[in-house]
Amino acid sequence: MANSRWRMGGSTFIGILIMIVFLFPVYWMVKTSITPVTELYHNPPHILPVGATFESYINNFVRNQDMVGYIGNSFIIAIGTMVLSLLLAIPAAYALARLPIKGKGLMMISVLSIQMLPGIMMAMPLYIMFSKVQLIDNFAGLIFADLIHSLPFAIITLRPFFLALPGGLEEAAMIDGCNKFSSFTKIILPLVMPGLMTVAVFCFLFGWGDFIFALTLTTSNSVRPLTLGLYRFIGQYGTEWNNLMAVATIAALPIIVIFISMQKYVVGGITAGSMKD
Amino acid sequence: MSHKSAVSGSREQFRRARWFSSWNNYLFVVPALIFMVVFIGFPLLYNLMLSFQNVNVYNLSGKHDFIGLSNYMKSLKDPVFYTALQNSAVFTVLSIFFQFTIGFALALFFNQKFPGRNLFRSLMLLAWMLPVVISGTIFQWMMSGDFGVINYFLQALGIIDQPINWLSEGSTALLSTVVANIWIGIPFNMIILLSGLQGLPEHLYEAAKLDGANRLVQFRHITLPLMRPTILVLMILGIINTFKVFDLIFIMTAGGPVTSSTVLPIYAYQLSFATLEFSQGASVSMIMFLILIVISIGYLRMSSKEEVH
Numbered sequence: 387m388a389n390s391r392w393r394m395g396g397s398t399f400i401g402i403l404i405m406i407v408f409l410f411p412v413y414w415m416v417k418t419s420i421t422p423v424t425e426l427y428h429n430p431p432h433i434l435p436v437g438a439t440f441e442s443y444i445n446n447f448v449r450n451q452d453m454v455g456y457i458g459n460s461f462i463i464a465i466g467t468m469v470l471s472l473l474l475a476i477p478a479a480y481a482l483a484r485l486p487i488k489g490k491g492l493m494m495i496s497v498l499s500i501q502m503l504p505g506i507m508m509a510m511p512l513y514i515m516f517s518k519v520q521l522i523d524n525f526a527g528l529i530f531a532d533l534i535h536s537l538p539f540a541i542i543t544l545r546p547f548f549l550a551l552p553g554g555l556e557e558a559a560m561i562d563g564c565n566k567f568s569s570f571t572k573i574i575l576p577l578v579m580p581g582l583m584t585v586a587v588f589c590f591l592f593g594w595g596d597f598i599f600a601l602t603l604t605t606s607n608s609v610r611p612l613t614l615g616l617y618r619f620i621g622q623y624g625t626e627w628n629n630l631m632a633v634a635t636i637a638a639l640p641i642i643v644i645f646i647s648m649q650k651y652v653v654g655g656i657t658a659g660s661m662k663d
Numbered sequence: 664m665s666h667k668s669a670v671s672g673s674r675e676q677f678r679r680a681r682w683f684s685s686w687n688n689y690l691f692v693v694p695a696l697i698f699m700v701v702f703i704g705f706p707l708l709y710n711l712m713l714s715f716q717n718v719n720v721y722n723l724s725g726k727h728d729f730i731g732l733s734n735y736m737k738s739l740k741d742p743v744f745y746t747a748l749q750n751s752a753v754f755t756v757l758s759i760f761f762q763f764t765i766g767f768a769l770a771l772f773f774n775q776k777f778p779g780r781n782l783f784r785s786l787m788l789l790a791w792m793l794p795v796v797i798s799g800t801i802f803q804w805m806m807s808g809d810f811g812v813i814n815y816f817l818q819a820l821g822i823i824d825q826p827i828n829w830l831s832e833g834s835t836a837l838l839s840t841v842v843a844n845i846w847i848g849i850p851f852n853m854i855i856l857l858s859g860l861q862g863l864p865e866h867l868y869e870a871a872k873l874d875g876a877n878r879l880v881q882f883r884h885i886t887l888p889l890m891r892p893t894i895l896v897l898m899i900l901g902i903i904n905t906f907k908v909f910d911l912i913f914i915m916t917a918g919g920p921v922t923s924s925t926v927l928p929i930y931a932y933q934l935s936f937a938t939l940e941f942s943q944g945a946s947v948s949m950i951m952f953l954i955l956i957v958i959s960i961g962y963l964r965m966s967s968k969e970e971v972h
Contacts, residue, residue, distance in 0.1 A: 397777035398778050401779055411801045412793070430815050477694065481689075481691035504906075506909050506948060511706035511945070513935075530698075537695065597794070597796045601913075617796060620803070625807070627804045634797045637796075641789075653785060653854065
């Protein structure tokens with residue numbers, strides 16, 4: 387008994403070591419962001435913060451407001467991607483799981499193979515198409531592009547949640563006077579809430595983290611998200627790493643908040659989205 | 664009484680059947696379907712068409728000629744194409760090998776019961792959830808030549824004598840992006856493998872223990888064979904996702920110095936958005952797509968054989 391307690395303690399200790407090594411890059415981002423310029427080029431570098439300051443946050447988010455605009459754009463794109471993905475994916479996943487329709491197999495195969503498409507392969511034809519219909523440099527254009535990956539993901543992830551519900555739910559709802567659409571919204575949807583949360587979290591992440599479409603389908607700062615802001619910042623300020631890491635930390639913040647508050651949905655989403663069917 | 668209920672029962676069944684199999688079922692899938700046709704199917708066809716034409720930025724709005732396979736021929740004659748193909752192969756194979764082995768080791772470790780394991784497990788996911796642009800920027804800073812912390816660690820451990828400019832030297836640029844990509848991919852591999860491990864039947868291990876099989880024997884003869892389907896899916900997903908990595912490399916090295924870390928997606932990007940040879944870029948992304956299709960078909964055949972066994 388004592389022996390196994392020692393072993394468990396040992397495993398926890400090794401676990402802590404693994405965490406320290408593995409999460410070092412995240413720590414280093416935050417640490418660099420609060421490092422004063424004079425400390426930044428200290429050789430050898432201090433691993434723990436020395437003379438911590440919020441100067442770089444003040445410089446980039448209070449004195450200079452450019453980044454604030456990028457943050458707002460990121461939220462618009464991420465929330466837009468999330469809402470539109472859910473609106474389109476929920477009914478589609480429901481029908482593919484529970485309604486008798488023709489061509490289900492074909493639809494599932496197409497949805498699965500869309501996930502395989504390289505982003506850059508879609509970016510170029512979209513660029514030419516969007517330039518013809520004024521969707522370049524446009525929030526809607528970016529959201530549509532992000533949906534190329536988030537919509538198939540959402541359908542694939544949601545379908546098993548609908549499949550797992552007991553049969554006969556719709557019949558019971560019908561006997562109680564619901565029609566097909568009200569039974570779907572009133573009876574079925576509340577039962578798959580956890581699935582909806584998972585999908586919402588991931589679609590938000592897709593929108594927030596997108597880079598390739600932001601890079602190729604925008605031409606001005608009015609719609610550019612924070613990921614692109616960060617990239618352009620590298621080009622402009624080169625080696626002011628404390629400023630860069632402050633921007634990176636702020637860009638990571640919503641992800642960290644979502645991650646902490648929605649943990650169980652996140653783990654579920656990874657396994658469901660990649661393994662089912 | 665019984666007669667009456669039988670009649671209403673069959674009427675009920677009839678109503679139910681009609682309720683289920685009517686045309687308005689399709690209303691549920693039509694919005695998603697329209698979206699996919701317009702924003703995925705159409706661009707794909709357009710890309711295919713472009714790859715057989717001679718469209719570039721100068722003649723975009725004019726008339727285009729059908730030039731057959733010329734773009735493909737031109738791509739296949741370009742030495743940069745082969746550099747990119749080779750870099751893609753190196754990037755994919757090395758990334759997957761290390762993501763998988765480290766991820767598997769961690770999954771086995773976290774499959775034990777000890778205090779804090781759930782917390783650790785989910786903390787690791789943070790690395791995977793960060794937008795790639797952020798991870799790429801962090802690694803760019805850590806790997807910088809003058810004040811990068813990685814050079815500091817390696818020097819302190821006596822592994823290197825002189826600081827190395829990891830990202831601006833041709834011999835290390837691609838490998839540096841591989842290291843960053845391994846870091847990003849480990850948690851994903853770990854979580855998938857862990858969920859596979861947790862589904863394995865406990866009693867097999869207990870029986871093996873009774874037979875005196877040690878941990879290694881158990882791993883080889885129980886864990887590995889039972890995990891085969893999970894491993895297969897993970898491998899194919901890994902290959903597809905790694906083969907199309909663009910952001911990370913674009914952020915860290917932009918494919919350079921010269922072409923030393925140019926992978927196929929970067930090459931396609933440069934043709935389409937830097938030199939603005941749209942048709943040429945389309946042909947490269949079609950070739951990339953064909954490679955992915957071949958890999959996926961190989962996977963499907965492998966997994967269907969798996970089911971027969």
